[in-house]
Amino acid sequence: MRGRSLVAAALMMAATAASADTARTWSEVARPTLGQAAAIGSAAAGCVAGAVELPLQGAGWQVLRPQRNRFWGHPATVAFVERLGGAAAAEQLGTILIGDMGQPRGGPMSSGHASHQNGLDVDIWFRLPIRPLSPTEIAAPSETAVVTLAGLDRARWTPAHARLVELAARSPEVDRLFVNPPIKAELCRTAGHDRAWLAKVRPWWGHEEHFHVRLSCPPGSGDCTPQKPVPDGDGCGAELQSWLTKPTLPSPPDRPNHRNPTLPAACAEVLHQGGVMAVSVKGR
Numbered sequence: 097m098r099g100r101s102l103v104a105a106a107l108m109m110a111a112t113a114a115s116a117d118t119a120r121t122w123s124e125v126a127r128p129t130l131g132q133a134a135a136i137g138s139a140a141a142g143c144v145a146g147a148v149e150l151p152l153q154g155a156g157w158q159v160l161r162p163q164r165n166r167f168w169g170h171p172a173t174v175a176f177v178e179r180l181g182g183a184a185a186a187e188q189l190g191t192i193l194i195g196d197m198g199q200p201r202g203g204p205m206s207s208g209h210a211s212h213q214n215g216l217d218v219d220i221w222f223r224l225p226i227r228p229l230s231p232t233e234i235a236a237p238s239e240t241a242v243v244t245l246a247g248l249d250r251a252r253w254t255p256a257h258a259r260l261v262e263l264a265a266r267s268p269e270v271d272r273l274f275v276n277p278p279i280k281a282e283l284c285r286t287a288g289h290d291r292a293w294l295a296k297v298r299p300w301w302g303h304e305e306h307f308h309v310r311l312s313c314p315p316g317s318g319d320c321t322p323q324k325p326v327p328d329g330d331g332c333g334a335e336l337q338s339w340l341t342k343p344t345l346p347s348p349p350d351r352p353n354h355r356n357p358t359l360p361a362a363c364a365e366v367l368h369q370g371g372v373m374a375v376s377v378k379g380r
């Protein structure tokens with residue numbers, strides 16, 4: 097028994113090391129692949145070919161923590177952020193702050209998210225500064241949570257937040273977005289008659305200081321795994337009520353990532369293209 101449990105422990109340690117290596121490997125690749133863009137696999141087990149970078153700032157947006165090198169995505173994701181920034185600027189909602197998108201070739205991240213792997217995810221902060229942040233603030237930004245354990249923080253939640261989430265949800269390329277449940281409840285309360293966009297606003301754990309936007313599989317991404325469609329209706333009924341009764345805060349801290357998703361075979365090609373990484377995809 098003892099020998100067997102030692103073997104089991106050794107196997108577990110090996111598996112943990114391999115999964116950490118996998119995420120670290122993807123995180124070490126500094127540049128995207130060249131050629132045709134394609135989202136491959138799913139948000140939680142995928143990668144992206146031909147990713148492009150979101151410029152670190154533009155009309156209406158700034159990229160946070162550029163030192164993480166997580167400002168890459170499918171061109172559709174970059175175009176979405178640029179459009180949303182432009183719309184936010186036109187409506188004077190404040191500067192939208194872009195948190196993590198994806199790594200240059202997507203894939204698992206060495207810390208934090210399980211998703212953000214196939215170039216279609218982007219985190220957008222609820223903090224909406226009127227003036228652009230300085231480089232120091234950009235490198236180590238402070239967050240604005242709009243939900244606390246007591247519920248929606250009405251001193252911090254503003255119509256600009258509601259409008260920004262609505263603009264994102266109304267974007268046809270957006271599949272869904274995730275917010276903490278009291279935010280969805282507030283949007284349900286304040287939305288008018290035209291409320292079909294609310295279906296895309298999904299209650300989820302955390303997401304009290306940012307919302308997470310996920311695009312649909314773009315045209316030309318045949319290896320992209322679509323999400324199950326969001327449920328019919330505005331999602332303001334029983335499902336939301338059930339979320340409101342369970343604890344969804346605080347968000348877990350950004351820990352090292354030991355998840356080890358099985359990636360589509362095409363991702364091995366993406367990782368190795370150009371000979372940038374002369375290592376194998378471990379743990380597959």
Ligand SMILES: [Zn+2]
Binds near residue numbers: 209219307309
């Ligand atoms: Zn996210």
